[in-house]
Amino acid sequence: MKYEDLFKIKPVLDYDVYNGKIATIIRDEKPLLYVDGSKVQLDGYAEEVNWINRNKMFVTVDPNGSETRKIYLYENGKIEKVVDNEFDNFSPYETKEGILLISNYDKKTLHLYLYNEGKYIKLSKDEGPVNNYCFNGKYIVYSTGIYDNNIHVTDLSGNEIHVINIPNSEQEIANENYCFTSNSSFIFLSNHDDLFKVYEFDILKGEMRKIRESNYEIFEAIPYKGSIAYIEDRRGNFVLIHEKEIVDEGFTRSLKVDGDYLYFINSKHDRSADLYRYGKEIERLTDSMADVIGDFIKPRVVSYDSNGVKIYALLYEKGDEDKGVVYIHGGPDWECVNNFNPEIQFLVDKGFKVICPNYRGSIGYGRKFNHLNDKDPGGGELLDVINSVKVLGVKKIAITGASYGGYLTMMAITKFPDLWCSAVAVVPFVNWLTEKKLEREVLQQYDEIKVGNDENLLRDRSPIFFIERIKTSLLLLAGENDPRCPAEETLQVVNELKKLGREVKYKIYKDEGHGFAKIENYVDSIKETVEFIISHC
Numbered sequence: 001m002k003y004e005d006l007f008k009i010k011p012v013l014d015y016d017v018y019n020g021k022i023a024t025i026i027r028d029e030k031p032l033l034y035v036d037g038s039k040v041q042l043d044g045y046a047e048e049v050n051w052i053n054r055n056k057m058f059v060t061v062d063p064n065g066s067e068t069r070k071i072y073l074y075e076n077g078k079i080e081k082v083v084d085n086e087f088d089n090f091s092p093y094e095t096k097e098g099i100l101l102i103s104n105y106d107k108k109t110l111h112l113y114l115y116n117e118g119k120y121i122k123l124s125k126d127e128g129p130v131n132n133y134c135f136n137g138k139y140i141v142y143s144t145g146i147y148d149n150n151i152h153v154t155d156l157s158g159n160e161i162h163v164i165n166i167p168n169s170e171q172e173i174a175n176e177n178y179c180f181t182s183n184s185s186f187i188f189l190s191n192h193d194d195l196f197k198v199y200e201f202d203i204l205k206g207e208m209r210k211i212r213e214s215n216y217e218i219f220e221a222i223p224y225k226g227s228i229a230y231i232e233d234r235r236g237n238f239v240l241i242h243e244k245e246i247v248d249e250g251f252t253r254s255l256k257v258d259g260d261y262l263y264f265i266n267s268k269h270d271r272s273a274d275l276y277r278y279g280k281e282i283e284r285l286t287d288s289m290a291d292v293i294g295d296f297i298k299p300r301v302v303s304y305d306s307n308g309v310k311i312y313a314l315l316y317e318k319g320d321e322d323k324g325v326v327y328i329h330g331g332p333d334w335e336c337v338n339n340f341n342p343e344i345q346f347l348v349d350k351g352f353k354v355i356c357p358n359y360r361g362s363i364g365y366g367r368k369f370n371h372l373n374d375k376d377p378g379g380g381e382l383l384d385v386i387n388s389v390k391v392l393g394v395k396k397i398a399i400t401g402a403s404y405g406g407y408l409t410m411m412a413i414t415k416f417p418d419l420w421c422s423a424v425a426v427v428p429f430v431n432w433l434t435e436k437k438l439e440r441e442v443l444q445q446y447d448e449i450k451v452g453n454d455e456n457l458l459r460d461r462s463p464i465f466f467i468e469r470i471k472t473s474l475l476l477l478a479g480e481n482d483p484r485c486p487a488e489e490t491l492q493v494v495n496e497l498k499k500l501g502r503e504v505k506y507k508i509y510k511d512e513g514h515g516f517a518k519i520e521n522y523v524d525s526i527k528e529t530v531e532f533i534i535s536h537c
Contacts, residue, residue, distance in 0.1 A: 001292060001293070001294030001296075001342070001345065001346070001349070003346075003523060003526070003527045005292045005294075006342060006519075006522070006523045006526060007519060007523060008289075008290045008291070008292050009272050009288055009289060009290070009292055009342075010026050010027060010028055010272075010286075010288050010290070011026065011027050011267065011272040011273035011274075011288045011340075012024050012025070012026055012265055012273045012274055012275045012286055012288065013025045013026065013027055013031055013046075013047070013273070014046075014047065014048055014049055014254070015049065015254070015256075015263070015265070015275050016049045016050055016051045016057065016177075016256070017051070017256060017258040017261075017263055018051035018053065018054055018057075018258065019054055019258065019259070020258065020259065021035075021036065021051070021054050022035075022036060022275070022285070023035050023036075023049045023051065023057055023074075024049070024275060024286065025046045025047065025048070025049055026286070026288075027517075027519065027522075028519065029518070029519050029520075030045055030517050030518050030519065031045045031046045031047065031517055032046055033046045033049060033059055033074070035057075035074070035077075040059075040074065040077075040079070042059065042061050042072065042079065043061070043063060044061040044062055044063035044064065044070070045061065045062045045063075045064075045065065045517045046059055046060070046061055047060045047061065047062055047069065047090070048060035048090060048091065048092075050091075050092060050093065052094045055075055055076050056073065056074065056075045056076075057073075057074045058071055058072070058073060058074075058082075058092040058093075058094070058099075059071070059072040059073075059074055059079075060072075060089075060090045060091070060092065062513065062517075064481050064511045064512075064513070065479055065480075065481040065482065065511060065512045065513020065514070065515075065517060066481040066483055066513055067088050067440065067483045067484075067513060067514075068086060068087065068088055069088050069089050069090045070083060070084045070089065071083035071084075071089050071090070071092050071099070071101065082099070083099070083101065083115060085118075087103050087104055087105050087107075088103060088104045088110070088440075089101050089102070089103045089115075090102055090103075091132070091133070091176070093135055095114070095135070095137075095156060097114055097116065097156050098114045098115050098116030098117075098121075099114070099115045099116070100112065100113070100114060100115075100123075100133070100135060100140070101113055101115050102130050102133070103115070103120065104440075104441060104442070105120045105122075106122070107441060108127075108441055109127065109128065109129045109441055109442055109445055110129040110130050110442050111123075111124045111129075111130055112124040112130045112133055112140070112142050114156065121158070122158075123140065123154060123156075123158045124142060124144055124152065125144075125152060125154075125160060126144040126145060126150065126152075128144050128145035128146050128149075128445065129144065129145075129146065129442045129445060130142050130143070130144045131143045131144065131145075131149065131172065131173075132172070132173045132176045133173065133176065134173050134175065134176055134177070134178075134179035134180065134186065136180045136183065136186075138155065138183070139153055139154070139155060139161070139180075139184070139186075139203060140152075140153070140154050140155065140156065141153050141173060141179060141186050141188070142154075142173070143171060143172050143173050143188075145170075146445060146446050146449050146450075147170060147371075147449060147450075148167070148168065148169070148170070149169075149170040149171050149172060150163055150164060150165045150171060151163070151164035151171040151172075151173070151188055151201070152164075153201075153203055161203065162201075162203060162206055164188070164190075164201060164208065166190060166192040168192070169190055169191050169192035169367065170189075170190070170191050170196075170367070171188055171189070171190050172188060172189045172190075172196075173188055173189075174186075174187040174188050174189050174198060174220065174221040174222065174230075175187075175220060175221060175222040175255060175256075177256055178222050178223060178255075178256065178257055179222075179223075180223070181200060181223045184202065184203040184204045185200055185201065185202050185203065186200070186201055186203070187199065187200050187201075187211070187221055187222075187223065187228065188201060189218060189219070189221065191217075191366070191367045194366040194367050194368055195213075195214070195215075195216070195217050195218075195366050195367075196217045196218050196219060197210055197212060197213040197214070197218060198210070198211050198212035198213070198218055198221045198228060198230060199211065211228060212228055212230055214232050216232045216233055216234050216235075216364075217232070217233045217363070217364050217365070217366065218230050218231065218232055218233075219231050219232075219233055219238070220253065220254075220255055221255075222255040222256070222257060222262070223257070224242055224257050224262050225242075225260075227242070227243065228242075229241065229242035229246075229255060229262055230242075231252055231253070231255065233335075233363075233364045235301045235312055235364070236251075236299070236301065236312075236314055236335060236336050236337045236338050236358075236364070237249045237250060237251075237337075237338050238250065238251050238252040238253065238337065239252070240252045240255075240264060240266075240278075242262065242278075246262075246278055246282065247264075247266055247276075247282070249268055249338060250266050250267055250268030250269075250271075250338055250339065251266065251267050251268065251273075251337040251338060251339035252264055252265070252266045253265050253266075260279050261277040261278065261279050262277065262278045262279075263275065263276070263277045263278075264276055264277075264278070267288075267339040267340045268298075268338055268339060268340065269296050269297065269298045269299060269338055269339070269340060269341075269345075270294075270296035270298070270340065271288065271289055271340055272288035272289055272340040273288055273339070273340070274286045274287065274288045294345065294349070295349065296340075296345050297316050297317070297318060297345065297348045298338070299314035299315060299316045299336075299338055299356070300314070300315055301313070301314060301315075302314075302315045302355075302391060304387060304388065304390065304391050305387070306359075306360075306380075306383055306384040306387040306388075307380070307383055307387070309360055309372070309380070309384065311357055311358060311359065311360070311384045311387070311388070312357075312358045312365070313336065313355050313356055313357040313358060313388055313391065314336040314337075314338065314355070314356045315353070315354070315355050315356075315391065316344055316345075316348050316353065316354040316355075316356075317348070317353040317354075318348060321351055321352060321353040321394060322351070322394055322395070322396065323351060323352045323353070323394055323395075323396040323397070323398075323421075323537050324352055324353040324354065324355065324389075324392035324393075324394040324396070324397045324398070325344075325347050325352045325353070325354045325355075325397070325398045325399070325400060325533060326354075326355055326357070326385060326388055326389060326392070326397060326398070326399045326400075326412075327343070327344060327347075327354050327355065327356045327400055327401065327405075328356070328357070328359075328385055328399070328400070328401030328404075328405035328408045328409060329356060329358070329362070329401065329404075329405050330401065330402050330403030330404045330405045330406075331361070331362065331363070331403070331404050331405075332359070332361040332362065332373060332381065332404045333361070333362075333363050333370065334362065334363060335358050335362045335363050335364045336356035336357070336358055336362075342526055343400075343526050343529055343530060344356075346526070346530045347530055347533065350530065350534050352398070352533070352537075353392055353394060355388050355391055355392055357384055357385055357388040359373075359380075359381040359382075359384035359385055359408075360372035360373050360380050360381050360384055361373030361374075361381050373450075374450060375450075375451065375452045375454070375457075377407075377432070377450075377451050377458075377461050378407070378408065378411040378415075378461040379461070381408065382408060382411050382412065382415065385399075385408055385412060386412065386416055386419070389419060396421045396537045397419060397420060397421060397537075398420060398421055398422045398423065398424075398533040398536070398537050399412050399413065399419075399420050399422075399423050399424075400423065400424040400425070400426070400529060400533065401425065401426065401428075402426035402427050402428075402515070403426070403427050403428070403484065403485060403514065405426075406425040406426050406427055406428025406429070406485065407425075407428050407429050407430065407463070407485075409423055409424070409425040409428065410423075410425050410428055410430050410463035410493070411461070411463055413463075413469075413470050413471075413472055413474065414463045414466035414467065414469045414470060415466070415469075417469045417470060417471040417472065418471065420471075420472040421472060421473075421536055421537035422472055422473045422474075422475075422532060422533050422535075422536035422537050423472050423473070423474050423475070424474075424475045424476075424477070424528075424529045424532055424533060425474070425475070425476050425477075425490075425493075426476075426477045426478075426525065426529070427477065427478055427479060427482055427484075427485045427514055427515065428476065428478075428485060428489060428490065429485040429486075429489040430462060430463045430464040430489050430490075430492055430493055431462045431463075431464040431465075431489060431492055432447075432451065432458035432459075432461060432462045433455070433458060433459065433462065434488070434489065434492070435447075435485070435486075435489060436451070436458075438486045438488060438489075439483065439484055439485070439486070440483040440484060443484060463493075464492050464493065464496065467493060467496040467497060467500070468500060470497070470502075472536075473503075473505075473532070473536040474493075474497075474504055474505070475505045475506065475528060475529065475532045476490045476493060476494065476504070476505070476506040476507075477490075477506070477507050477508075477509070477525050477528065477529070478490040478506070478507070478508045478509070479508070479509055479512035479513045479514060479515065479516065480508050480509060480510050480511060480512055481511065481512065481513050482512070482513050482514045483513065483514070484513075484514040485514060487508050490506060490508065491508075493506075494506050505532070507524075507525075507528065509521045509524075509525070
């Protein structure tokens with residue numbers, strides 16, 4: 001694979017299907033809407049698609065990466081804006097009373113609203129953000145909160161019927177589009193026993209019962225052919241199960257049912273994200289890779305001890321490498337998954353061994369593990385990153401990551417400056433004192449709970465105050481309109497290094513947000529990252 005091949009790869013980002021009619025959002029020159037294979041031009045980056053009937057659908061669009069999303073109506077090939085204002089609006093669903101959607105209309109958090117002709121009627125009750133919802137025409141079921149999430153059952157008038165509140169645990173909708181098993185029962189996920197399991201709730205009886213459990217986390221479930229299909233996270237391979245294992249490797253997500261078919265998106269180490277369906281056998285419906293070929297390396301799961309905590313990681317290697325890269329996932333509520341990662345594949349092809357550690361605080365290992373980094377940003381989790389170096393067993397080591405991974409990259413090169421031959425921080429933040437003020441409202445809520453307000457701790461865990469310690473070459477990449485890790489965070493590092501008379505390379509991509517949507521910027525960011533590491537190691 002060459003860098004130019006990245007322009008040919010067209011992954012499926014989202015999709016919906018209605019009576020066999022398929023709409024997809026595919027990253028082309030930018031994320032674009034395709035209806036039955038035909039391209040539909042929109043102003044901005046298409047993010048979500050939701051069929052209303054065979055002729056109409058909602059399309060959610062982010063104009064410039066700022067997460068001030070608009071909602072369009074597509075009808076028989078024609079496009080019109082139906083929600084266009086200064087708020088972030090997404091997850092639309094048409095009802096007789098108006099459009100159900102999630103929005104930051106109150107500028108405090110994300111709530112569930114009924115929207116009609118410019119007016120917002122708030123339906124959600126808690127002060128925490130609404131994470132997702134499901135509607136069957138009579139009942140709305142939604143999840144709200146940060147970590148201690150509750151499930152609410154309401155109707156279109158906002159009358160609350162039930163609240164599922166299990167202390168010190170998270171309750172999540174099992175599937176945003178298809179959670180109901182009957183007119184008055186639905187499935188949801190709960191980790192009150194540490195791992196996420198599937199439960200069914202009877203609205204009329206007000207009773208819940210466990211219907212699926214596993215030795216691994218279950219992250220998505222959907223009613224299918226009289227039972228449940230679900231996704232089980234086995235150390236980064238998201239396995240699809242319905243009576244038997246259907247897909248046993250890669251990153252599987254976005255389950256939907258249409259007729260007799262179960263649809264899903266899957267990506268793995270040698271193939272980008274494609275749309276599949278399963279009836280009696282698996283059919284691939286898109287071709288993300290076109291004629292792109294390469295010697296793509298499959299990761300293997302490894303584990304190591306990190307100051308008494310067992311840490312799992314994905315390791316990519318061909319053998320006999322004398323250089324390595326620590327690749328840090330973002331989140332921190334995320335994990336290393338076996339999907340197609342061109343940066344890692346390029347680095348391995350160039351002679352680097354790559355490890356992606358699931359540091360404490362990652363998902364996939366239960367609620368207890370997920371909370372090991374509470375009120376300890378850049379503490380134990382950073383040690384987990386540092387201890388992964390031992391697994392690589394090479395002398396020259398680079399480090400890179402995006403978002404929270406960019407933050408930990410900056411922590412690593414300021415707290416452990418002698419370890420690295422180069423570093424690339426992508427859309428990072430570096431200063432908790434400014435980040436918590438400048439990030440979007442829902443992340444401010446999150447950080448109040450996850451990170452806390454100990455100013456002495458936050459100052460110690462902010463790389464900006466230790467920039468003079470950096471010894472390695474550094475590349476910073478940011479998005480001009482990023483509302484999560486504002487470009488101002490990157491510029492703080494640039495300005496401090498310039499004051500010290502030090503060289504620093506950086507790019508701030510125009511009309512981009514938290515990640516790079518335009519294909520030329522996406523490809524450039526990967527090439528810059530890989531070539532920078534190669535040239536300095």
